[in-house]
Amino acid sequence: MPKKANNWHFARPKLAKTYLDLFEVGLTSARGLFARRRMGKTEFLKQDFIPAAEARGYVAVYVNLWDLELDPATALVSEFYKAVEPKGFDRVWAHFKRPIKKVKASGKVPGIGEGTVEAELADDNRLSGTLLMEAVRAFDKTKIKMILVIDEAQVLAYDDNAHFAHALRAALDIRKDRIKVIFAGSSEPTLRRMFGVSSEPFYNWAPLEPFELLGRDFVEAMVERVNTISKYELSVVDALHAFSQLKNTPEFFRRYVEHYVSNPLDGSAAALAATKTRVFSDEGFKQQWDALLAADKVILAMLAGGVTDLHSKAALSRLGSELGIGDAVNKNTIQNALRRLSDKNIVTKIDYGLYQFEDEALADWVRHRDA
Ligand SMILES: Nc1ncnc2c1ncn2[C@@H]1O[C@H](COP(=O)(O)OP(=O)(O)O)[C@@H](O)[C@H]1O
Ligand SMILES: [Mg+2]
The missing domain is CATH 1.10.8 (Helicase, Ruva Protein; domain 3)
Incomplete structure (x- = not known):
């Protein structure tokens, strides 16, 4: 283990051991843990848990689904594949010759570009599906014991990722003896739904518990x-x-x-x-706010004001009038705004059509910004 890595890091070897021991007893092959943002989940997983798992002979794969360079599904399978067989991964990846998709932040008029978004989704699904198949095929040829750490795992519960989440669950289901999974996340309600609602792909798949906080x-x-x-x-x-x-x-x-x-x-x-x-202070929030598109601001203001059904006629007409474009808004305008806001981790979808702020403090700021 590199010792000098970060001398401010407070090591938590006991906690790492607890998780590993639980896996080795064999009663569970997956665990879910949650805590608010900034409480030390990622630091624990990367600096304590993963090195401890590697010391016990596991191949550890870490992926953070808030990483926006790739879509979450592709990011997850790529990391998995690379850990199992880097050469195979390079070959398959080169075959796709896939340009890295840039997160689009531009666009003055809200509501444009729905077509492109749909096409990208279809491509992403095809790519991650193929990669997943190849990756587990490579895995099955090895004797690797793996620990898969999925950080900000609540992203798997978003609608856009449902297709992939089902495929992943199926792949993991039949490999439980050799692949242990840690799901970590910042959104307790979303994780609860992910593991607790019977129609969800990961229903009953992992016990969910609070992450032990630093004190x-x-x-x-x-x-x-x-x-x-x-x-x-x-x-x-x-x-x-x-x-x-x-x-x-x-x-x-x-x-x-x-x-x-x-x-x-x-x-x-x-x-x-x-x-x-x-x-x-307000400064951080103000900056974040100023960088948003007009449509996104209206949506956030509604959400902060307690509007729950963002797809209702009333919400649509309020958006139209606040943007000064009347009937030119439609459900896609709202959908796209919500997608941008989720991509920036500002809001999380907690149920069909139901969204919440990731950061309660920001919601508060939005509510009181005029005062
Ligand atoms: N074990 C630790 N020792 C020292 N500092 C820590 C530790 N855990 C968290 N921190 C501090 O808190 C910050 C946020 O931690 P992080 O793991 O990113 O939180 P989370 O993943 O829960 O959002 C880190 O960048 C670091 O400054
Ligand atoms: Mg984190």
Whole structure:
């Protein structure tokens, strides 16, 4: 294991061991874990869990479905395939000679380009389907024990990915003895639906549990590190206070620590105040908001205001009038706005036609932005 990788990383070997042991007992071959964003899921999976799995002889495959370079299905199978047989993957991939699809962020007029989107979806389905077949065929020729880590796995529950999710479930079903799966995600309601609704491909497939959050041990370890490099001692009491003020969020706490270390004379209270302003200020939200298309803003404003049926006539006519284009809007306009917003991880679909904000703080900001 590379030791110097990240000396601020708080290692969690026990938690990694717990997961691995559970797999090895053989009662489960998959687990689902959830926690809000910025709580340390990805860092744990990549820096603790995967190295521990590899040390036990597993081939570990990690994929984050929020990675937008490829569609999620293609990204997942590509990683799987590469881990099993890189040469085979290169051959098949070259055969497709597939231009990497750029995420389209342009377009002044909302509602254009539905045709292209449909065509891309069909292509994506064909590609990921073929890749999946080839990848499991290659896998079956090996004796590999695999751990597949699917980060932000709630993406598999989106409608666009239903086709692939069914194919993946089928492929994993008959290989449970050799492929263990961790599904991690930030959206508890979506994951609940994914594993708890009988019409969903992964119904009953994995027990879902909260990800063990970082707490006092983490804070103490960070304080110790600060005090080995800083002449100005940080007290555990101050650090714990900061952690709780920052809503027990490791990411924000790390920013506080950074601020403390680079401005040691200012002290803990100043570091906390600076971090809070940066983290909870309007600035980030305002920037995010300004970068959105007009149609997307209207949709978000409706969602923040409690409109649940975004496909209703009332929603359509409000969109038309706010954009000043009257009847020129249709369901595709809404659909495309929602797709863009999901691609940016701003909203998540929780059920047919039902969406929610990923970040409650942003919803709050949108609600009060005029005040
Ligand atoms: N074990 C850890 N040790 C040190 N810092 C951590 C740890 N886990 C999380 N962090 C901090 O929190 C940030 C967010 O963590 P991340 O794993 O990306 O969260 P999530 O995947 O839950 O959204 C990291 O970039 C890091 O700054
Ligand atoms: Mg993450």
